[in-house]
Amino acid sequence: MDDTQLPGDLTRVLYSKEEVAARMRELAAQIDEDYADQDLLLVGVLNGAVMVMADLSRALRIHCRMDWMAVSSYGSGTQSSGVVRILKDLSTDITGVHVLVVEDIIDTGLTLSYLISNLRSRNPASLKVMTAFRKPEAAQNAVEVAYVGFDIPNEFVVGYGLDYDGHYRNLTSVGTLSPHVYS
Numbered sequence: 464m465d466d467t468q469l470p471g472d473l474t475r476v477l478y479s480k481e482e483v484a485a486r487m488r489e490l491a492a493q494i495d496e497d498y499a500d501q502d503l504l505l506v507g508v509l510n511g512a513v514m515v516m517a518d519l520s521r522a523l524r525i526h527c528r529m530d531w532m533a534v535s536s537y538g539s540g541t542q543s544s545g546v547v548r549i550l551k552d553l554s555t556d557i558t559g560v561h562v563l564v565v566e567d568i569i570d571t572g573l574t575l576s577y578l579i580s581n582l583r584s585r586n587p588a589s590l591k592v593m594t595a596f597r598k599p600e601a602a603q604n605a606v607e608v609a610y611v612g613f614d615i616p617n618e619f620v621v622g623y624g625l626d627y628d629g630h631y632r633n634l635t636s637v638g639t640l641s642p643h644v645y646s
């Protein structure tokens with residue numbers, strides 16, 4: 464981690480900037496192979512997926528387009544509210560389009576389940592999911608994820624797009640937040 468970035472606020476760094484970058488390149492290579500002859504639409508889930516989208520899309524060698532949805536279920540806390548709200552919808556029609564949803568994290572899996580059923584009803588040609596991080600609860604749920612960067616422990620993490628109350632998205636590494644920040 465760049466240790467000039469808020470060192471006292473993390474209890475533990477899980478993945479450094481370099482480790483995250485290397486894994487994003489590996490996933491991009493896999494996606495290049497899987498979508499070799501297809502016109503791919505990457506759907507980033509705002510706000511958290513901005514960093515993943517920027518890195519993944521620039522590591523791809525195939526043609527792709529990007530669109531964005533904004534959904535929210537966490538408000539300003541560390542627990543899912545259980546209610547997913549669409550704050551911004553796609554700008555494009557995805558009927559007959561190969562769609563890859565790009566997420567920063569799948570935690571309870573609630574956001575993704577909602578998104579998948581919402582996007583599926585629009586009849587894309589195919590619909591898959593890529594996430595940078597996934598927690599155990601989601602891994603146990605029947606949420607199918609084609610590309611996973613890292614399976615991580617069930618702790619609240621920040622950095623690489625992941626926030627606590629809007630902060631820490633700009634940390635280049637990913638780590639667990641010190642309880643003193645939110646208790």
Ligand SMILES: O=P(O)(O)OC[C@H]1O[C@H](OP(=O)(O)OP(=O)(O)O)[C@H](O)[C@@H]1O
Binds near residue numbers: 510574
């Ligand atoms: O699997 P879940 O428990 O549903 O959690 C995952 C979702 O939570 C975060 O979004 P959030 O609602 O915090 O909005 P943000 O991306 O703007 O931070 C994250 O970006 C995922 O979209």
Ligand code: HPA
Binds near residue numbers: 620
């Ligand atoms: O661990 C997390 N950190 C930040 N945002 C999140 N949204 C779901 N889980 C998390």
